[in-house]
Ligand SMILES: Nc1ncnc2c1ncn2[C@@H]1O[C@H](COP(=O)(O)OP(=O)(O)OP(=O)(O)O)[C@@H](O)[C@H]1O
């Protein structure tokens with residue numbers, strides 16, 4: 001790193017991971033993500049996007065390489081300790097408790113965060129200001145929310161940890177176009193509030209519209225890392241569907 005360059009919010013080197021008994025799914029990913037940016041991770045189905053974020057979150061053990069959050073190594077830490085180190089994660093599925101209310105989901109999210117700097121009432125107020133709809137109906141069951149509203153609740157729960165970095169795995173999966181737009185607007189608000197966002201998305205158009213940088217993941221490898229304006233649909237079609245190397 002050059003002298004004077006900001007410490008990346010999220011950094012990894014030669015990251016490799018896989019499921020027990022199987023080969024590597026994440027195959028040597030190196031990247032630095034600047035603070036308060038959105039990095040969109042796109043790629044074909046089964047290319048390892050969810051496995052990649054699970055590795056960052058600590059749900060999949062790092063086999064080789066390192067992960068740092070704001071310059072501190074987290075790759076040996078448990079998932080819970082990574083949250084305490086500033087790395088929050090919203091999984092692709094089952095990311096809220098549907099049988100609990102909005103209020104109860106938010107309360108549960110803070111239960112294990114004692115001791116983390118910046119967690120508390122002020123942070124809660126800041127998070128709720130990002131998602132005013134949630135504050136208006138605290139007693140609504142999460143299961144009775146729309147898909148888009150449920151994603152907002154999942155974001156809010158993760159943000160209560162006052163993270164430096166938020167990992168989002170396909171937050172628009174299954175949402176109607178209207179909610180896709182609202183969810184992307186929420187991601188932008190999260191970034192504007194000072195959080196660095198790594199966003200896995202299958203909706204390439206929506207993700208590239210809000211991203212500062214885009215990484216194309218193919219077969220567990222970083223095949224392209226660029227500004228969204230530099231991506232052509234022909235390049236993407238080649239990377240997604242053809243010219244496998
Ligand atoms: N729990 C698991 N155990 C073993 N292999 C798994 C497991 N989950 C995923 N895989 C394998 O890892 C590879 C990558 O899957 P992953 O879910 O990470 O891809 P993805 O890019 O997120 O796909 P999608 O776009 O469908 O969400 C696939 O070959 C898949 O079969």
Ligand SMILES: [Mg+2]
Nearest residue numbers: 049050051092
């Ligand atoms: Mg996935």
